[in-house]
Amino acid sequence: MLRCAATCLILGFVWGAKTVQTSEGPRCSADLKEISSSSDSVAVQVTSAGLSCNFSLFCVLDSWSSPAHCKSDGETGSATICNITGLQPGTVYQLTAVSRKDGEISHGTVQTDPVGPAHLDLQLGPARPHPKSLFTVLSGSALTVSWTRPTGRVDWYDVTLEDTSSGSRRRTRIKGSLGPARPHPKSLFTVLSGSALTVSWTRPTGRVDWYDVTLEDTSSGSRRRTRIKGSAASQTGFTSLIPGTLYKVSVVASAGNKSASPVHAMTATAPSSVDGLQVASSSSHSLGVTWWIGSGRMENLRVLLRDRAGVLLKNITLKNSSTSAELDGLRPGTPYTITVVTEAVGLQSSASTASVTETSLSVRWSRPLGQWDGFTVLLRWATAAATIVDQRVLGWEAKECTFNSITPGGQYTVTVTTNSGNLSSSASVTAWTTPAQVGGLQLSNLGSTDSLQARWAPAPGYLDSYQVLLVHDSSVIKNESVMANVSSLSFQALRPGALYRVVVTTVRVGHTSRQTVSEGRTGKKRQQGTTRGWS
Template identity: 30%
Template structure:
């Protein structure tokens, strides 16, 4: 017979433990159909015979259980204290994964992963340690697994030091064992990329030595911590002994400096001293082998510039050298002066020095106290100090800096003293005196200058103590207007002036005469003019406290008269002298 035309699985009738298949009738004569079920490994699981049918035939396999497939392609991304695990999913059904990390049969960490996950990370592990990783695939109560040996990356050594211990032909290497597991150390010595020697040492060794090296040569030492197939490297450098302790020094020289050194071990003929400005050689000379000091003063050097000195030990055709940098002292700035000042600030200006410098350090001191200290760019040519105390004497210093060398220039400046405040002038009812008082000025004050001015002429000029806040003027002209000027002085610098005006009380008239001239309705009044300044006179005639008549006369007039008075009545006469807002009075009486 022919096979069925269609043979298929019925998905809607298939579960986790059953599988239904169906097919169409075959052409020709059929007695029965034989249906076989195989697993993924092509092993026959079940076999059944189904009778022939003229319509669709079907069969359901029951009680199916299949072991899940293990994961594939396990990948490891090691770190010193963690492992990133990745995998590919196997074929078939998976419900979840279980990851187990073992250390010599002991479970270290255990975690479950969702069936959709394909990676997981273990943390808190020992560096360089070998673990057994097992990934278990679970489905329908069954499981399958795959395992792999995995290792964390070892850590690099610490405190790696390469020293020559005074030797010109050997280097000593020391280190500290890192935490975690180490199988061995691989140590290589190289020069300019070429390996000169290589060693493998046991994990408990922490030092070694390389011998028969070239004096004065710079070597690279690489030490690798090896654990299994993984390693961690650390690099250090060391130089065999040559001219030692080559240093430059300079404290005062602006066009020269000196170098010192410690002689090397062994025999040599002399030293060669070379001086470079960048790549240009400025000096090439030799000195005897007994020297260990040289002053570079035969070359016209630029103040503040950095140069390079090479000291070469020569013996026949053999040479060994060491270099250091030296610097000349920079020049101080020129024409440093105070440009401007007010009560709370000082502005200074200067001209740049010749030569080279890197920056300026500017400072301001108040007596021995450093008030301001800051760095300025090399292009700065002025600076203003702010928030200062009025009237105070400060010292401003600007320092040219080149490396650690410096040169300073200083100048002194004083802020403008502050004005007094609340200046008042009163006469206290006196015709020949004025009294003034004020609130002391802020800041530093040496004394106050007090002026009394009358009609644009200074008639009094006094200096009073800084502790004083009042002053009085006497023997003044009555009724006169005066100006009082108070100025704060500190170190020869005066503040802005504070000016107020005050007036003495005018004097009263004298020699008052009142006469009726024999008339019954008339009184005449005369007087002698008051001394001092007078604006005018007011003559008031009153009876029983009530004003009857009042006349205002010019200061040049010294008499007046009243008429149409009541016969036989006694009248009071008041003559008021007026000057500004002040007045004085003279009194008399007479009867018509």
């Protein structure tokens, strides 16, 4: 195929005369004459009335070039034949000859032969899809003539219908192509980073004046467009994309008044994860999970429950508008990990947190000597009022008792009474339940480059304070203790763009809960300068 891209060959040639010129003589003006042509080559004869002329020959189509081969014509050497090959069919080229002797410039034109249709189909009757065979004849009184477009430039087609019996003919002229083949991008690439999309493509062959790039939201049908010069970098970008959305990207290359067919690519943004995920113990056998819906689009929600070893115990699918779930049938006092998964356009995002089913208190004892009928186990608040919380009557074989659904961070007294007939004997013990850990911990910069704010949901039950640690590069750089009624804390004078980890622990009379951990990064300082190619 012909490349329309740079200046044609510069060709030098010279001839001399046998007579000696004593005066200035005629100038070196070249006579350029096309003596033969084909669909991809022409032969040009170059002559001149001047003596000892030396020419450079340029053949030009826009800025395209092709090699030529020249040789003297006959023994006189007064003419040169140049063969120029690798041309486009049906195309006009400008020829320019420049005299190296006196700078005289001469012009001429040549045109290659057009190429006829590669296939011709005849169809009688209404037009219909035709096979690849050269001729197709069907019954009817109407004739449809069709052909495959040839390569190169065609200004028009002359179509003739001849009656072979009478010799009569009917002719019509059909307009051909108006220029070179339409340019188009060879391949299209998209790269997503957060809510930004980079679109890039491989440059096509031939001339391109500009690219029209369109981003279409396939859900709403809304479109955003940008135009990139053909000489610029073959990429552009779009920001502020909607999470959970399928996008269609189209690139159209244009040259002059011609445009290529669009080149398409599909891409999708992942859905937002849920915000404010919190888990609270509803009972000794259940956990309640709540969250806020994130921005963008979402098709489904799933709640996953795993045990400490990571084994999946529950997988519940909910409507995309759901903001809570109840997980029951659990073991008392057992740690679990809860993950809420958002799904859209085949992609997923998730948020996880850990929690423990409602606090329990267990007491164990050794069996007494002798004989006995059974045991009575009494649970009281360890206060002056000694309010009874729960009571159990157990058989003679019992050696332990567990009380569920009690308050985290509370102090209790357990009394075990041995019963034998009308006689009894008691023993008591006082213990604290472990304080509950906080939920929904988040560490965010709120748009700041040098500060972070930690927020959490208050721990249920009794507590005295929270211990809050700020960690950077495995070193504790802040160690704060805040009152039980505080649920947020800000950290100042931090490094821009740095990653930090916050650790919150609930404290009750020296007893501590399990740690809750979250990570966050300070904002980056804006760089001086401008950005390009983003919409």
